[in-house]
Amino acid sequence: MGRKKTILLIAVLFLFAISGIYFTNADAQYKAAPAKKGVQAEKSVKADSCYGCHPVIKELHSSGKHSKNLCSNCHKELDKHLKAPGPDTRPVTDTSWEACGQCHKAQYESFMKEAYHRPARDEKSQLTNRAPNPFWDKLMAGHGFTKEHNLTRSHNWMLIDHLIVDRAYGGRFQGKNSWQYLFEKGKAWEVLKDNYPDVKEHKAFIPQSAAAANPVCLQCKSQDHILKWAYMGDPVEGARWSRTSNVVELVKDLQHGLNCFTCHDPHAAKPRIVRDGLIDALTRPDGDTLWHKDPKRTGIKVIDMGMRGFTRKIALLDKYDTRLQCGQCHVEYNCNPGTDTKTGEAVKMGDRRTNHFPYKDVFGLYEHYVNKVNFLDWKHALTGGLLWKAQHPESETFYNSKHAKAGVGCDSCHTPKAKDKKTGKVYTSHFAVTPRVQLKETCLKCHTKWTEEQARYAIDSIKAHIRGKMRKAEFWLSALIDKVVEGKKAGLAEDVIKQAQDQHLRAHILWEYWTAENSDGFHNPEMARESLTRSVDESMKGIKIINDAMAAKTSAK
Template identity: 25%
Template sequence: MRKHMFFSWAVLTGLLLVAIGCSDVSEPTTPTYETNLSSDEIKNSAFKSEFPLHYETYLRNDESEIMTEYGGSVNHNKNDGVNPLPEGYKYAQPYLKNLWLGYPFSYEYRRARGHTYALKDILEIDRINRFSEKAGLPSTCWNCKGTKMLEWTDEYGDSFWVKDFNEFREDVDLDENTIGCANCHDPKDMELRLYSVPLKAHLESEGKNFSELPRNEQRALVCGQCHVEYYFQDEKFGAAKKPIFPWAKGKDPEDMYEYYKNTGDTNIPGFEGNFVDWVHPVSKTPMLKAQHPEYEMWYNGSHGAAGVGCSDCHMPYVRLDGKKKISNHHWTSPLKDPDMKACRQCHTDKTPEYLRERVISSQEKVWNQLLIAQDLSVKAHEAIRMASEYTGPKPFNYDELMIEAREMCRKGQFFWDLISAENSAGFHNPTKSLDTLASSQQYSQKAIDKAVEAASFTTARDLAGDIREIVPPILEHSRELQMDPDHMASHKWFEYIPLLPESEKVWEGNERLTSENAH
């Protein structure tokens, strides 16, 4: 009996000690730093001596030769499924140039490389006009490309956005000022901070203070400064060309689409007051160009809803120098790691092979629906073109049918573009991606149906075949090619855009090739 009682007291005492011990364990705290840097330091190399191991991993963003199944960092043309890497890739969307015709994205759209290439790539991309002193796009396009934004917005305020992009080409160091430490950290103490004017404005509109938000939310938002959908504000609503996040009604596709209905100054019949990025020259449809809504897709997906942040997957902890545990600042896909370590932090019972197959299987389903949505968007533009050029007897409600067809075309392409532009091939939120693409297909089909009805059903037979034979994909198109009459005669849709005057290239990267007074 005594032995039994002693055992019971020993067990109870042990449990009490465990309980007391556990109650004394504090929540893990974020490391604090006091560097030799000032808060306004923007040069990336300045952080090397302070954080050599972190900086070593940051430089790994220079990698630009590894592809995953549906993504990667080889800087290929995303519409080119004909040529091999590095020009094209097997998973291409062949109609990108058709769908963006008349908009700078139709000139060139490439797979993004690492963040260290942000400045180099934007200065070479054909979307920015290098054949003129004037870029044709505002300074807003610099917003997510580097640390100079911290100086420019401080110096110019809201007058910065409407300036010409090319005005600042010679003001950047391609290595020192590309996306880096100062975009996410205060150099003085390395606290997380926001540099993004549009995100600061959005948080303010919600009565939130970034410094008071939970740490996990802060970690996601520093990525959400740029990996988001946004637009350039019309002057009627405030500072011209200022970037704005369309989240006032919510972050889902329907919410953002509804938001855009009342934030523009267009007078196009049927679209009065809508925001419009450009009017598609073939269908005369006022269009929206989606950006890269990784944050909006992630936040209510399975990982986001469970509290798994961007950095948990894209900045997993690594050990360098044999013992030091740091966040990996090589921001890339977990799929590039054969051991899938980032995923196995949580999925400890799964093999790397199983996890990889799960990701790719999910992406495959989204990709297949993405291509169907893309084809239907092209057919919608062609159906509207045919109906607009139809000269036979028209139904009494022809104008209303054409407005509705263009509305559905605009909405269908925007929903397709949200998933097309999102950089995970749907994996950040597979359910939302598939639902968005299903809606895109339905809207585009409604556009086709209304346009056929507007043409008194006379165009139905011409639209019944394979869209790739009706409207071939545009494989090559650029500003320089648009100066060539032979090229402009090579596709029937090119007759809806102007032949550009011959011009010499003015810019190569951040260097001027000709005298400023030569043009």
């Protein structure tokens, strides 16, 4: 009998043990992120507690790899909100890199890695850079980018670099430790200071600077304010920030450069885009973008995330597509006021054209801006003609290139796969940098017969060829500008000057696109060569218009 009791006791204890293991594992499926050092641990909150009021989040969260993650991993101060849901008790959403880095450690560490292959504040207008002077300042006369226009630096510094550049905030923001800011990583306002904190006016404070930044510029620098910004930046009730906000006040609400959730949906753990201008372009009824014309285009699902009384959209992608994800920022878009080409009236930040993506290559931009959108950026200081200002159009340039058609993505060359030295797991490096820095992991993966020296030689040869074409385009643009000025001084008819100014605009677009595009044409050398040589042709046509009119005027005398 004693033996039977012993066996029964062991069986009962075994069942309790099994039950304990089961319930422990069940709870463990709801993964709590490790607490940060020095921060009081939040009370764990499971997703079921939030699903009732957030059906859209439920659909996303329950569909992906994050389905077992706790809401309290990324949302803090949930107790008050759960007890009394409403706008006054909204939880604090952690938009930091560390929020994702707690679990995605290898990706986080690679993202925070420094790129020292080129200096900071390396102006494109330097003699050996992409758009050297003396032509740059002449060809862009009257535009803020003549104050300072730099080559790129690491993603984690992009907000800081935007805040401190001379053309953006008039020099009001500087490093707390002077030039030591170059090495300091972290929240922007732990690194920088406002030298004029009591001045709310957005203006220039130091010589040869400009206050050209505006709220739309910041959409490509940070998404810290994603929950406070309505679709397209419309100034609507409930949205704290909009296209028309005081940008000096807005930037004080931002801390991080490129956020993880810009490309990765934190609820569904799926690829996405959040940039409203791109979503707007991809959903235009006329279907005129590169993406629309691509028979193999990646599908998107647009979702309205507006839970705060205003529309806010994201778009999930059917698969990872870096042309779209990187194309949220590495893209041509308008982000500033300008002039209506039909009426001649000012286009101000209240107009949606100040947050606009064409998503077309260089050959479609004249027609798009002049005849479809009726918008141009600024008036050239010497010719008086309206011109267009390019933003970094890498995505559109690469879209139909030979590399893209071969299945190469932005990630193949700039954020390749890497192996964790400790775990042996393969992950996507988030150290976004030129492939020249990591040739073995990029170029040589496909070009297996090349050496690193040969890969570097191929890159440099293509870039050298295109830079040569850029210099020729600049020479002829400069000559055209001189001719227009000469024609105006000579009193040529207004219609003649307008024709020449239009030729200037055409030639300018075909050239300046490549000063903003950050590969010296490497992303699509065939397109670059055609565009730049056509720029020369258009400049020559403009010069001929003035010369013919001058000859006719002389002959008439």
